Amino acid sequence: MRTTARRWSGLLLLLLGAGGLFAQQDPQFTQYMFNLLALNPAYxxxxxxxxxxxxxxxxxxxxxxxxxxxxxxxxxxxxxxSLGVG
Incomplete structure (x- = not known):
């Protein structure tokens, strides 16, 4: 019973603390069709x-x-x- 309460309280603290975190931002490419290497390294x-x-x-x-x-x-x-560097 104590273990379950600790897990739930730990999960609750984790969720409440995550509000101020930010992830990496993805760049937006509107002209991606002119520069395929930026999105696909296999190019x-x-x-x-x-x-x-x-x-x-x-x-x-x-x-x-x-x-x-x-x-x-x-x-x-x-x-x-059939090799490429980029």
């Missing part, structure tokens, strides 16, 4: 040459502290085989 080396791509996104322009997302990806095939 590295799929082009026949070195590929360098950069994207930037400004959301809520004009507001202080507005979110911005920038990505820069570089990938290339390796030794003309």
């Amino acid at each position: 590295a080396g799929s082009a026949e040459r070195v590929s360098i791509k950069g994207l930037t996104r400004h959301q809520w322009v004009g507001f202080e502290g507005a979110p911005m997302t920038q990505t820069l990806t570089v990938h290339s095939p390796v030794w003309h085989q």
